[in-house]
Amino acid sequence: MTRGIDSIDETILYYLSQEARHTSAPEIAEAVDVSAPTVRNRIRKLESAGIIRGYHADIDYEQVGGRLTYTFVCSTGDHDREEMAQRILDISGVINVQEYMSGNGDLSVKVVGDDTDDLTQIAQHVSSLGVDIDDEKLVYREYVRPYAPFGPREADPVSPVTGVDGLAGNAEVFELLVQADATVAGQTLKSAKGSGLLSEDVLIVRINRDGESLTPTGETRIETGDFVTLHSRSGLSKTTLEAFLGERAPPR
Numbered sequence: 001m002t003r004g005i006d007s008i009d010e011t012i013l014y015y016l017s018q019e020a021r022h023t024s025a026p027e028i029a030e031a032v033d034v035s036a037p038t039v040r041n042r043i044r045k046l047e048s049a050g051i052i053r054g055y056h057a058d059i060d061y062e063q064v065g066g067r068l069t070y071t072f073v074c075s076t077g078d079h080d081r082e083e084m085a086q087r088i089l090d091i092s093g094v095i096n097v098q099e100y101m102s103g104n105g106d107l108s109v110k111v112v113g114d115d116t117d118d119l120t121q122i123a124q125h126v127s128s129l130g131v132d133i134d135d136e137k138l139v140y141r142e143y144v145r146p147y148a149p150f151g152p153r154e155a156d157p158v159s160p161v162t163g164v165d166g167l168a169g170n171a172e173v174f175e176l177l178v179q180a181d182a183t184v185a186g187q188t189l190k191s192a193k194g195s196g197l198l199s200e201d202v203l204i205v206r207i208n209r210d211g212e213s214l215t216p217t218g219e220t221r222i223e224t225g226d227f228v229t230l231h232s233r234s235g236l237s238k239t240t241l242e243a244f245l246g247e248r249a250p251p252r
Contacts, residue, residue, distance in 0.1 A: 005051065007211035008032050012042055013052070014150035020055045058144070061112045069139040070119050074107040075132045081106055084131055093122045105134055148175070149208035149227045174236055178226045181246030190218035197243040203231045 005013075011032045015023045025039040032039070046052045061067040076084045085097045088109055096110035109126065113119040123133055178185055184192050192198045207214040208227040214220065222228070228244065230236070241249040 005046075005211075008034060009042060009046060009051075010150035010211050012039060012046070014146045016043075016052070016055075017146040065114065067112050067114055068116070068119060070111050070113070071137050071139055072107075072109040072111065072123065072126065072133050073105045073135040073137075074109055074126065075104045075134055076106055077130070077132065079130055084129060087129055088126055088131065091122060091125050093118060107131070110139070149213075174230045174232065176228045176230065176241075176244040178222060178224055178228060178244050179246040179248050180224050182222075182224065182244050183246070184222050184243040185224045186221065188219050188221050189216055192222065192243070193218075196239065198240060199232075199234075199237060201232055201234055202236065202240060205229050205231055 012028055015028050015031065025036040025043070029036040029039045043052065061069050074088075081099055085099050085107060088094055088107070089097045093111050093113055094109060095112055096108075098108040100106045100108065111119060111122045113122060123136070126133060184197050187195070187197070189198070189204055193200070198204075204216050206229040207216050207220065207222070208229075209223065209225070238249070
């Protein structure tokens with residue numbers, strides 16, 4: 001069940017996901033122009049609603065005695081996936097389990113061990129539950145960041161181009177923040193296509209605007225400050241990048 005939140009809640013979530021431990025209610029209050037008690041009350045409601053599920057330390061286990069962190073990709077087969085996830089989470093050394101809506105590889109299990117013997121023992125315990133381990137990988141580094149559309153637009157906390165695997169032909173997903181000097185601002189998607197600002201293989205799949213997520217149609221008008229998600233089979237042309245980013249478009 002999804003729950004609606006407003007722009008104040010989104011900003012609170014943005015700052016808490018960025019650094020919950022060192023972010024105070026007065027600091028968030030200043031960013032959203034409300035009182036600190038209001039922020040504290042909002043946080044309590046987000047916790048009660050299950051939107052904020054907890055606050056967890058980001059631990060580098062390699063720095064603690066050189067421990068190893070592995071991820072097992074598992075398949076539950078005919079077993080109940082949720083039950084298996086909970087049983088695996090009870091195994092000593094398992095620190096995280098994620099469920100996926102798929103057939104094979106429907107569980108991702110993150111484990112920590114002192115050495116390979118520890119990891120082998122955990123793997124044997126997982127297998128003893130009737131779960132198949134399809135793949136395993138040594139975790140080298142992990143990177144996290146807050147969800148950009150929840151962040152303050154005026155602060156421009158992230159690059160105007162994000163979620164891009166380079167700006168080359170193998171890129172498939174782009175997220176662009178429409179700049180004030182963007183030529184596409186004020187145009188509908190249909191007119192942007194017609195004027196050549198969007199090539200035929202570029203599809204805009206979502207627009208985040210003022211805390212709302214819009215599913216665009218040809219008549220949807222792009223506005224300055226929109227956070228736009230695009231899919232492309234061949235990357236974005238210089239014309240399209242400049243249409244959204246103006247002078248902030250990266251050189252090609």
